Amino acid sequence: MSNDVATALVAWGNAWLTGHVGLDESVDAMERIAGPQILGGVPAAAAFGGAPPGGPEVPLRRGLGELRVAGMTALRLALPAPGDPLGLTGPPGFTMAAIDAGAAVVVAMPDRAIGLVPVEDRRGSSYVGVRWDVHDAAPAPPDVPSLADADRQLTLAMRDATEVLLTVDDVSAAPPGIAEALVDLRDPDRADHPLAPGYPSRAHRVAALAGRLALVVDLARRLEDRGLTADQVQRRSEAFRLLDRAVRRALVAACNSAFDPVP
Known part of the structure; x- marks a missing residue:
């Protein structure tokens, strides 16, 4: 919420x-x-x-x-x-x-x-x-990534998290929605658009992808560790920690880009 x-x-x-x-x-x-x-x-x-x-x-x-x-x-x-x-x-x-x-x-x-x-x-x-x-x-500007940097970080984190999930988990046994969310992440007809009029097109795209990846992170937290080695559990946990970090940065960068210069 x-x-x-x-x-x-x-x-x-x-x-x-x-x-x-x-x-x-x-x-x-x-x-x-x-x-x-x-x-x-x-x-x-x-x-x-x-x-x-x-x-x-x-x-x-x-x-x-x-x-x-x-x-x-x-x-x-x-x-x-x-x-x-x-x-x-x-x-x-x-x-x-x-x-x-x-x-x-x-x-x-x-x-x-x-x-x-x-x-x-x-x-x-x-x-x-x-x-x-x-x-x-405090009025000091925060240390947050630019929209371009956040976009790149999100793409890398998505790739790494998807690879880890598909190699250490039985996706068919995952919570409802996680496999579908992973497969359809780049389907533009299924993307939500959480921003408002006036934002750059890149900001709309990044925010939409981040919103759907946030759902993946939430669903991934419900995956059970049964049948996984300690190394697999650690790899999965780290991948989704980094994905969550990238998702939050992407949403912040997208929402804060309303006053960015138009390229």
Whole structure:
């Protein structure tokens, strides 16, 4: 859930900031993907340094509008994991919250940044949405790969993981969907397109491939170790660890490419 909702906020938020969609269309798309959303805190006041995060909640549409008035220039995706704070530069409180959630969004301002961390928001017996907790964030740009580098890394990791899986596992006994996902990864008619209007075509392709490989990684985690040697277990674990790392970098690079120069 965290990856999808954070990817949607960055992709559609940047599409709005670059003038390719309106605010209403952008928020409608985000909420179709992840359900109703609110921002915790007072975004505009926090952006100006006039109030700390943690104030009254506001609907996502209003919060984004206030952030833009306050000077928001871009949204950046972070997909951290333990030991790999991808897309983050601190401070520690924001980093720890983002790692716990597995995703975060950094709001770039002219002279500072705000961190948004998604958490499940349940109210009553039927309401399930997303609350974006607001944190102070370091304004320094994160060390993330370019779209071209992430594309190359993803292709290599996919090749290596596929080779390992097909040599150490009985794919016919794998969880439903994993063999199909591996065979059909490059079928354009079956690819999802998680980005929004205005992104480079390469970003759409990389994000679509990364999204489907994320499913492979998730399914691979359910494979049993029975019948495998210790070396095979280690090889499989390392291959999918590297694939997960490449998938997260590809999604971050794709989502953050909205403002890249057009080649």
